Amino acid sequence: MEKKMEIETHWPAIKQLFKQAFGSSLHYAIASVNANGEPHITPIGSIILGQPGKAIYFERFPKQLPLNLQTNNKICVLAVNSSRWYWLKSLFAGKFANPPAIRLIGTAGKLRPATEQEITLWHRRVKPLRFTKGHALMWAGMSVVRELEFTHAEPIQIGKTTAANWQ
Numbered sequence: 001m002e003k004k005m006e007i008e009t010h011w012p013a014i015k016q017l018f019k020q021a022f023g024s025s026l027h028y029a030i031a032s033v034n035a036n037g038e039p040h041i042t043p044i045g046s047i048i049l050g051q052p053g054k055a056i057y058f059e060r061f062p063k064q065l066p067l068n069l070q071t072n073n074k075i076c077v078l079a080v081n082s083s084r085w086y087w088l089k090s091l092f093a094g095k096f097a098n099p100p101a102i103r104l105i106g107t108a109g110k111l112r113p114a115t116e117q118e119i120t121l122w123h124r125r126v127k128p129l130r131f132t133k134g135h136a137l138m139w140a141g142m143s144v145v146r147e148l149e150f151t152h153a154e155p156i157q158i159g160k161t162t163a164a165n166w167q
Helices: 007-025 064-071 084-093 116-129 133-139
Strands: 028-033 039-044 054-058 074-080 101-113 144-155
Touching: 007 028, 007 074, 007 101, 007 144, 028 064, 039 064, 074 144, 116 133
Parallel strands: none
Antiparallel strands: 028 039, 028 074, 054 144, 074 101, 101 144
């Protein structure tokens, strides 16, 4: 069983890791379970962390995830810093200077209209890509969010290479 962490104590570091993960892969993974008990993973690029243990994501494209949440609202979000340079530096050093990944465990709430502040935060995140064709096709019109609440976090441990992380 993985080590459980206090969300509030580590929230600034968790937010930093989420920022690095998004910067290196442009998405996170949300695991859910369907009505038959089968696991399902959905890539989501719109998770925005707020106060400790709280987040939202814009729900526009997922099809299976909303169906799964109707029968079981428990979720697990995985964020991984996938930067090649970060991993190469860590492998050469034999240790990760910063945590490479984390799981946040919790529940998803009901779908609701996004606030103006949430929409502004989203537009700020995707602003560097505004010159692309995909920007308007994918991200214009993001208007509904689902709230996430996390009860605890589980650091990803990779033997001795991550032993000093999350102290």
